[in-house]
Amino acid sequence: MKEFFCGTSEITGARFSIHPMSDRFVDIILSSLKETDTTKVWMKSDDVSTCVRGRSEHVFDVVKAIYLNASKGGDHVVLNATFSNGCPGDSAGDAFMAEDSILMNDELSQKINQEVATQFALYPLGFLGYMDVIIDQIKTVDQHGVFSGGVHYASRLDGDAKKVFAALESAFESARNSDSSHIVMTVTMSANSPSRKEGQ
Amino acid sequence: MKEFFCGTSEITGARFSIHPMSDRFVDIILSSLKETDTTKVWMKSDDVSTCVRGRSEHVFDVVKAIYLNASKGGDHVVLNATFSNGCPGDSAGDAFMAEDSILMNDELSQKINQEVATQFALYPLGFLGYMDVIIDQIKTVDQHGVFSGGVHYASRLDGDAKKVFAALESAFESARNSDSSHIVMTVTMSANSPSRKEGQ
Numbered sequence: 001m002k003e004f005f006c007g008t009s010e011i012t013g014a015r016f017s018i019h020p021m022s023d024r025f026v027d028i029i030l031s032s033l034k035e036t037d038t039t040k041v042w043m044k045s046d047d048v049s050t051c052v053r054g055r056s057e058h059v060f061d062v063v064k065a066i067y068l069n070a071s072k073g074g075d076h077v078v079l080n081a082t083f084s085n086g087c088p089g090d091s092a093g094d095a096f097m098a099e100d101s102i103l104m105n106d107e108l109s110q111k112i113n114q115e116v117a118t119q120f121a122l123y124p125l126g127f128l129g130y131m132d133v134i135i136d137q138i139k140t141v142d143q144h145g146v147f148s149g150g151v152h153y154a155s156r157l158d159g160d161a162k163k164v165f166a167a168l169e170s171a172f173e174s175a176r177n178s179d180s181s182h183i184v185m186t187v188t189m190s191a192n193s194p195s196r197k198e199g200q
Numbered sequence: 201m202k203e204f205f206c207g208t209s210e211i212t213g214a215r216f217s218i219h220p221m222s223d224r225f226v227d228i229i230l231s232s233l234k235e236t237d238t239t240k241v242w243m244k245s246d247d248v249s250t251c252v253r254g255r256s257e258h259v260f261d262v263v264k265a266i267y268l269n270a271s272k273g274g275d276h277v278v279l280n281a282t283f284s285n286g287c288p289g290d291s292a293g294d295a296f297m298a299e300d301s302i303l304m305n306d307e308l309s310q311k312i313n314q315e316v317a318t319q320f321a322l323y324p325l326g327f328l329g330y331m332d333v334i335i336d337q338i339k340t341v342d343q344h345g346v347f348s349g350g351v352h353y354a355s356r357l358d359g360d361a362k363k364v365f366a367a368l369e370s371a372f373e374s375a376r377n378s379d380s381s382h383i384v385m386t387v388t389m390s391a392n393s394p395s396r397k398e399g400q
Contacts, residue, residue: 048356051352078217088331151215152213153213153287186282188249
């Protein structure tokens, strides 16, 4: 039995789940998958989550599109995702690294406007100076105009989902270029929350 | 604006969210909170997640009880949680470290039998030998009889929720005793999934 699978420094992967807080959750999830072009990533779903692997830009493109397609109907939908790059416990398979850089879902995603509240955390592994990488990347998301401050164990981002995803991808890519060879980023993103409406 | 808040080596914290895939999600979440004794932890909810902080045993006791109370009605409910201990970006406040060790929710939790499918990952930070800690703790969960193998970026646990929580807490506590001073553990736990039923 294999104990641990991850990726190489080239492969980016995301393990994520979409949670529509609705009796129609199965339909919402299946529809969002159907509307998303996943031809440039390896993808596998199980009963807990879905894993996509491939070139970093396609992994972000696919997760963003699936989430936007799931939330555009107005239901309260939460994304939980762990992005990973550079895990030493590599498996070379399950990667679509030969694809070009043209994003398959960008045109569709650009048409969907969705306010989201997000908490994310960055974990640069195997590197003593990991707190410096974290602090640098909080500056990166701040430059994108979506940083709303820190909470215990996470940083908060608010704004249009496309802008928030751009900030997250930018922080992840910058962290990959740091002295840490293995980067993990966790994201919890919430759309159409009734709590949010009450607070506004 | 503070950029990053975490805990000291004494304080354990968890940032988590409960996702009932049901139109009744607000009632399910509020009921589960009401039925759980949170007097021995600091707790704060926002529109994205809930944070609990305090002695490690009470943090696990409270997260477990809230999840069991939310899922016992048979709805498909998912827990997403990040447990953390030893973050250097400390804030001393928001901790209930003077409480005793008597668990406030254990009697209630012991009465609830709930099969769950879980994926978890351990991130020992600021430590070059982090992969050794991860591999050691996969052995720990295996000893609890709930380890089902590795998937990309995570390890899978199946069984009764109480056994799975015991394995997770054991792995987290053992990792705290490793040479890594800052331990993060992410958990995605699913109960009553229709996908699960179809697969069985």
